[in-house]
Amino acid sequence: xxxxxxxxxxxxxEVTNILIENQHIAGIGSHLPMPADAIKIVGRQMAAxxxxxxxxxxxxxxxxxxxxxxxxxxxxLNESIWPAEKNxxxxxxxxxxxxxxxxxxxxxxxxxxxxYFRLPSSAKAVAEMGLRxxxxxxxxxxxxELTDESFLRLREEVEGExxxxxxxxxxxxxxxxxxxxxxxxxEMSQKYxxxxxxxxxxxxxxxxxxxxxxxxxxxxxxxxxxxxxxxEGRFVGAHSLFLDPEEIALMGSRHVTVVHNPASNLKLxxxxxFLYTELCKAGVNVTLGTDGSASSNNLDMIEAARLMxxxxxxxxxxPTVLPAAELLSVATANGxxxxxxxxxxxxxxxxxxxxxxxLDNIAFVPDxxxxxxxxxxxxxxxVDTVICNGRILMQHHHVDGEEEIVAQARQHxxxxxxxx
Amino acid sequence: xxxxxxxxxxxxxEVTNILIENQHIAGIGSHLPMPADAIKIVGRQMAAxxxxxxxxxxxxxxxxxxxxxxxxxxxxLNESIWPAEKNxxxxxxxxxxxxxxxxxxxxxxxxxxxxYFRLPSSAKAVAEMGLRxxxxxxxxxxxxELTDESFLRLREEVEGExxxxxxxxxxxxxxxxxxxxxxxxxEMSQKYxxxxxxxxxxxxxxxxxxxxxxxxxxxxxxxxxxxxxxxEGRFVGAHSLFLDPEEIALMGSRHVTVVHNPASNLKLxxxxxFLYTELCKAGVNVTLGTDGSASSNNLDMIEAARLMxxxxxxxxxxPTVLPAAELLSVATANGxxxxxxxxxxxxxxxxxxxxxxxLDNIAFVPDxxxxxxxxxxxxxxxVDTVICNGRILMQHHHVDGEEEIVAQARQHxxxxxxxx
Numbered sequence: 001x002x003x004x005x006x007x008x009x010x011x012x013x014e015v016t017n018i019l020i021e022n023q024h025i026a027g028i029g030s031h032l033p034m035p036a037d038a039i040k041i042v043g044r045q046m047a048a049x050x051x052x053x054x055x056x057x058x059x060x061x062x063x064x065x066x067x068x069x070x071x072x073x074x075x076x077l078n079e080s081i082w083p084a085e086k087n088x089x090x091x092x093x094x095x096x097x098x099x100x101x102x103x104x105x106x107x108x109x110x111x112x113x114x115x116y117f118r119l120p121s122s123a124k125a126v127a128e129m130g131l132r133x134x135x136x137x138x139x140x141x142x143x144x145e146l147t148d149e150s151f152l153r154l155r156e157e158v159e160g161e162x163x164x165x166x167x168x169x170x171x172x173x174x175x176x177x178x179x180x181x182x183x184x185x186x187e188m189s190q191k192y193x194x195x196x197x198x199x200x201x202x203x204x205x206x207x208x209x210x211x212x213x214x215x216x217x218x219x220x221x222x223x224x225x226x227x228x229x230x231x232e233g234r235f236v237g238a239h240s241l242f243l244d245p246e247e248i249a250l251m252g253s254r255h256v257t258v259v260h261n262p263a264s265n266l267k268l269x270x271x272x273x274f275l276y277t278e279l280c281k282a283g284v285n286v287t288l289g290t291d292g293s294a295s296s297n298n299l300d301m302i303e304a305a306r307l308m309x310x311x312x313x314x315x316x317x318x319p320t321v322l323p324a325a326e327l328l329s330v331a332t333a334n335g336x337x338x339x340x341x342x343x344x345x346x347x348x349x350x351x352x353x354x355x356x357x358x359l360d361n362i363a364f365v366p367d368x369x370x371x372x373x374x375x376x377x378x379x380x381x382x383v384d385t386v387i388c389n390g391r392i393l394m395q396h397h398h399v400d401g402e403e404e405i406v407a408q409a410r411q412h413x414x415x416x417x418x419x420x
Numbered sequence: 421x422x423x424x425x426x427x428x429x430x431x432x433x434e435v436t437n438i439l440i441e442n443q444h445i446a447g448i449g450s451h452l453p454m455p456a457d458a459i460k461i462v463g464r465q466m467a468a469x470x471x472x473x474x475x476x477x478x479x480x481x482x483x484x485x486x487x488x489x490x491x492x493x494x495x496x497l498n499e500s501i502w503p504a505e506k507n508x509x510x511x512x513x514x515x516x517x518x519x520x521x522x523x524x525x526x527x528x529x530x531x532x533x534x535x536y537f538r539l540p541s542s543a544k545a546v547a548e549m550g551l552r553x554x555x556x557x558x559x560x561x562x563x564x565e566l567t568d569e570s571f572l573r574l575r576e577e578v579e580g581e582x583x584x585x586x587x588x589x590x591x592x593x594x595x596x597x598x599x600x601x602x603x604x605x606x607e608m609s610q611k612y613x614x615x616x617x618x619x620x621x622x623x624x625x626x627x628x629x630x631x632x633x634x635x636x637x638x639x640x641x642x643x644x645x646x647x648x649x650x651x652e653g654r655f656v657g658a659h660s661l662f663l664d665p666e667e668i669a670l671m672g673s674r675h676v677t678v679v680h681n682p683a684s685n686l687k688l689x690x691x692x693x694f695l696y697t698e699l700c701k702a703g704v705n706v707t708l709g710t711d712g713s714a715s716s717n718n719l720d721m722i723e724a725a726r727l728m729x730x731x732x733x734x735x736x737x738x739p740t741v742l743p744a745a746e747l748l749s750v751a752t753a754n755g756x757x758x759x760x761x762x763x764x765x766x767x768x769x770x771x772x773x774x775x776x777x778x779l780d781n782i783a784f785v786p787d788x789x790x791x792x793x794x795x796x797x798x799x800x801x802x803v804d805t806v807i808c809n810g811r812i813l814m815q816h817h818h819v820d821g822e823e824e825i826v827a828q829a830r831q832h833x834x835x836x837x838x839x840x
């Protein structure tokens with residue numbers, strides 16, 4: 001792969017050059033010479049930022065986007081989502097994932113942590129699109145379907161698609177997986193060194209029912225089952241909205257990563273009070289996600305970041321909470337580090353995952369503060385160029401093959417829609 | 421002005437044609453013939469919606485966007501905003517307002533209700549940009565500056581710029597205007613039939629201090645002073661975030677219009693619990709705004725609408741609150757009707773204020789629900805065309821003169837920035 005030389009780009013309020021070689025950031029400096037064989041990107045009127053990590057989504061569900069908006073959870077599942085999902089096949093998952101990848105690239109995402117079905121189809125789509133993904137083997141009940149044989153076969157199929165795709169183990173939740181299943185998944189996650197990705201404490205109902213069934217809250221249940229110990233450093237709890245102080249302390253001590261999905265939590269009526277400050281104090285790694293497009297209807301991480309910051313400030317009635325620089329870490333470095341990927345910062349030696357935003361976009365005019373412009377004013381359309389692992393995935397808003405993806409996704413979505 | 425014929429456009433889930441003549445929507449129908457002299461707009465892969473009404477902003481402050489993000493209110497005012505505002509002159513207000521109009525047009529706004537200084541400069545900018553505006557004569561203290569003479573002179577200057585610009589009377593708030601000033605403004609508003617535009621109940625501090633000073637809450641104070649009676653049907657209370665049931669009943673009985681500014685309320689740490697359901701029940705007219713770009717950093721009404729809906733659903737833990745169709749009215753018709761402008765709906769006979777959104781924008785793919793796509797997935801970049809009062813203000817994302825506006829705004833903003 002040819003080196004990439006980004007010339008005269010804004011980085012941390014200075015104008016400099018960035019050299020990318022062998023998938024890594026090889027040099028940063030205003031006097032850096034351009035290698036003769038490099039692909040040159042003109043950075044003038046562009047600012048470089050690390051790309052974002054969407055830490056919880058269900059990519060292929062983008063085909064179901066907009067079905068059953070404004071319905072109660074049960075109505076939405078029974079009348080809109082489940083009937084449509086019955087019609088899902090491999091090809092639909094493949095094109096749905098491609099559409100999701102396209103949308104994610106357009107908002108500067110180069111890593112997503114997914115949970116869905118028909119993983120080989122998703123893996124193929126992700127590999128072709130060129131971004132990084134961790135795809136979760138979804139487990140329900142006792143998890144009998146997760147055996148050494150099935151895991152190894154699936155891992156070969158998924159990770160065989162390319163070096164940027166990984167398989168994780170994803171028990172759905174404490175209300176859909178048994179104690180046996182939760183523990184079995186942890187044992188397998190420990191044995192094979194995978195991420196353990198699970199929905200946690202998303203609704204008050206979930207917590208209440210867990211207390212009724214098991215006599216304790218969800219994180220305490222996982223602690224009792226040995227799950228948090230077996231998955232230490234590899235546990236990702238999506239949502240984690242309803243927590244008590246004891247659980248938070250426990251989560252910190254076990255180096256849990258949580259994923260806040262503010263748009264989904266609001267739109268589905270789950271709640272608005274994510275305990276960001278408390279979780280950080282306890283040492284929990286806080287990251288950000290969009291959830292699937294069927295829940296809250298886009299995969300835009302810039303929007304998710306803004307929503308997270310605004311909610312923290314508004315609900316706590318304190319405008320100084322979660323300032324833009326901290327928000328950048330939540331949306332970027334915290335996500336990459338949770339998955340053991342050495343990206344999320346623009347520094348020499350890091351993997352070359354970065355985006356260029358267009359400072360001529362009206363969101364940044366009149367140039368008073370670029371970082372504030374990105375998180376408090378801009379939308380995805382400000383992202384001009386996206387580079388992942390040293391490869392250009394988008395330049396001047398164009399992703400190769402996007403017209404076909406849109407056409408195919410439309411066709412497959414039409415087949416899924418429940419008849420009126 | 422030539423008629424405009426929008427051919428084969430999506431409107432309320434059907435494909436139809438829209439004819440615009442003499443500033444009004446003159447016809448809608450799939451068999452409508454195109455007049456020979458009409459300007460034709462190809463509507464295929466576009467959906468028509470009424471344009472939005474930004475009911476509370478400070479347009480020229482867009483020059484200060486991004487200054488002092490994440491600061492406390494006092495720090496933000498003392499260190500960032502007030503030092504910069506000291507340097508404001510007529511030309512800065514003119515170019516700042518132009519930049520704001522440009523941004524507003526780009527997100528489908530054709531009406532904004534403003535409050536700031538140096539109104540003739542703003543009026544000139546608005547008239548040149550072609551959208552509708554009500555500009556508020558800002559009053560502080562006893563309002564001695566507001567006399568018949570000063571009012572009439574300013575009205576002539578402002579409304580002389582063009583038929584779409586109006587002057588209103590805008591006492592700043594109950595904490596910066598005296599009882600005498602509040603009442604004087606109401607008398608003048610009644611005498612000249614203008615809007616009475618005021619910040620109300622924006623923070624808990626404001627309400628508490630009003631109770632300490634006057635022994636009652638802000639809306640009750642205005643009732644006691646006779647303000648609500650004198651301004652009935654013309655009263656616009658921006659924010660109105662902290663209210664008690666008695667005030668809400670009073671507001672309904674006096675046909676008050678309130679403007680919810682969710683992004684500003686969250687970002688400045690004012691609060692998150694706007695009493696939408698309660699206000700509607702009481703008969704209050706609920707509208708939407710962005711506040712100035714210095715408070716929350718863009719003028720995007722699509723974002724404001726989404727934020728409002730998500731907050732209502734999330735804070736109330738009920739996904740069925742404020743569904744998309746209702747949200748459309750809040751963002752469009754409710755605003756226009758508050759200002760006595762017969763627009764905000766695409767119906768024959770209404771003023772021709774409408775926008776076309778691009779259904780090929782990825783937010784709408786795969787076409788499951790257009791209205792949900794607009795409010796729950798799209799950003800301003802989906803807006804392709806904006807028409808105000810029968811005149812095209814933007815087509816294919818381009819507004820005449822936008823390059824100069826951006827250049828001039830940058831230059832003036834540089835002069836305003838406090839030296840580091």
